[in-house]
Amino acid sequence: MSPQPASAPDTPVGTAPIETGALGDWMDGQDLPGGAITGLRPIGGGTQNIMVRFERGGVSYVLRRGPRHLRPNTTTVITREMTLLSALSGTTVPHPRFVAGTDDESVLGAVFYLMEPVDGFNAAEQLDAPTAATAEGRTRMGYGLVDALAELGAVDHTRIGLGDFGRPEGFLQRQVPRWLAEFDRYRGTAGYPGPEFGELDRVADWLERYRPTDSRPGILHGDYHIANVMYRYDSPVVAAIVDWEMATIGDPLLDLGVLSAIWPTEPGGAELYESALGATGDLPRRAAMIDRYAAASERDLSALDWYTVLACFKLGIILEGTYARSCAGKAPRAVGERLRRYANGLFDRADRVIAGE
Template sequence: MTTTHIDVNVIDFDALGAWMDAQGLPGGPFEDVSPVAGGTQNVMVRFSRGGVPYVLRRPPLHLRAKSNEVLRREARVLAALGGTPVAAPRLVAACTDESVLGGAVFYLMEPVDGFNASTGLPEPHASDPAIRHRMGLEAAAALAELGRVDHEAVGLAGFGRPEGFLERQVPRWMGELEGYSALDGYPGPDIPGLERTAAWLEDNRPAAFTPGIMHGDYHLSNLMFAYDGPRVAAIVDWEMCTIGDPLLDLGWLLATWPGGEGDWGIGTTITGLPEGRELVAHYAALSGRDLSAINWYATMACFKLGIVLEGTHARACAGKAPKDIGDALHATTLALFARAQTFME
């Protein structure tokens, strides 16, 4: 992991030390303190204490309405996955008391020994196309492992609302898009294929599904890979996790996958990866789920993610986000809806 601009002094280490002592964790001075770069605005700091390495994760410095609740959910999911084979960061301890660190909840996890492919490939991955091909299959395998977890058995009953999950999707995200019009300066969505995609999703929605744990934002940039081979060392950034239809995670992977139509993908331009149909076949062999409607899930992922990204474009039109970022994300939205057409066909 690489360092970022986060100031480690935002952490009150005296308070953190007292809390760690109360949890029975090894004591002593804090050593090797350094910030960790992540894909989100959450603060992450690496340190060692008593000879044990940790990563602390807390919400952004400027808390949003649901920042603490999101972190509480993340910690609950990581705790639930601790006894499973899922490649998730291992939770050490969580503090859900906002008063300990000045208004923010936080948790400690074990550092992940791995790299993020979106920031570049080390050797042997960079020069071995067979390893890169296998990395894609391992991404599908790690997702299938998550989909096999019995969410009720690991203590996540009531964590989400799987009843009516698929039925809610199109109205939920069309409503989100409609809400952007309240922003002054946003002329409304100019997204070719929007209405056609929404209608197709409603007309072709799967009749039933098997509920399970969803990561909610499953793409290559949210995976850490092992340094010594193609294995997924950890799935990271569980902010969007819920109980829903795990096949939407596979659709999300396909929607954001590098290559294919327009040679477009989120966060990385790795070459030599398997094609989408290989990911689907590999997932199918490991999951036992019915993938006959996988194009619906991939289309839904394009639709949902495109609308999410359009929100930043709308805020940029209103002067509440940088124009260059808003323009770039609007272009990505258009690419997602174009990709959705290929899945629909």
């Protein structure tokens, strides 16, 4: 056992303290390199969950846990992330490498795990890497985003031990009722004036009418877009797919539907989520993006319009929910207004896909 301070104080990081003595003792029990924990600092994660980076014994780690005020599903979400990342370690899918984790909340007051830091950058926020310095490089980064998704969609989830990670049977049949129920949960939120994108029933009816009859299950990231990947600095490929908290076993074509839903529709146009990379207008054309996926996948893309509309429907409802909470003072109003704009854009795109435009 490596010596730890007799009463190591809580070290404030982000919005939750990290008790370094308890963390060090736990790491000793995992046979990880010993020594003092140094350089503890928060890093961005894109969610309310907390991620901190630190060094110990000459090795760098990232710790991920739930927020200080844990949500009802925090333990389940973090535990599932551990299971998934551990299973992916035997694949070529780019992801943060899992080191160790525990569901024992007594260690740090919450379930947590350690992973290796990703040497990369988030192209939703910055484009200061050499690979992003030219229009050609940025176009290749768009293709790299598609390549990583196709690689994930090709994984046999049962072979890597994820046979019981989700409920793929009836996955597509559950989608419309699930998201309609989610919308109904905040219809009556205090101060929420209702949606600007019109009635949901018309889109819901179209989705139910044209739902594909066949669905091949696989790993679904659940929120796949530019902000949820890290790019390598030295090449236009994805270094890691991150933020796996919505992952399950479902239909991977819904991830492609998300890309299709937010991708620029016109040459030189901006991507719907207004990422730094998407705002350059250098992403490949939507048809080229889809062709790239098709060339790397054995999946049937003939119903991609349906998956695109489902993605618009699902994401629009999720984003509108944040706006509703902002009306009640439970989320920043500026964030709510921005996400409502995205929700309106998604339903507008759904309307145009349904109309055959």
